[in-house]
Amino acid sequence: MSNMLEEKLRDAIVGELKRQAANRPELLRVQDAGDLAVHGRIDLDALVMVIAGAVAGGP
Template identity: 70%
Template sequence: MLEEKLTEAIVEELKRQAANRPQLLKVERADDAKDTEELIVNGQIDLAALVMVIAGSVAGGP
């Protein structure tokens, strides 16, 4: 359960970053399937924002 929540939080944050900066980041899931464990990421990631999302997810945040 925790792993699924963390995976979802990470993927959603990376997609949010890609939507805000499409020229710098591209994120895809293999066949766009939610149950796959593979993610294709190409570009620059705002690591501080990603860490905050992960910490919030672990702490029970939104």
């Protein structure tokens, strides 16, 4: 996997987790300070869709 694709996937995953945390702060907390710490429930279907879109070249 190329570094560019890895970076795109990483950004997509972190962005989606932060979006979910902002929408449901009582269920999910995300701390991005070098290493990523995630505490709570993740909407896995939404995360999979974001990953699929990043791999397919979506926004």
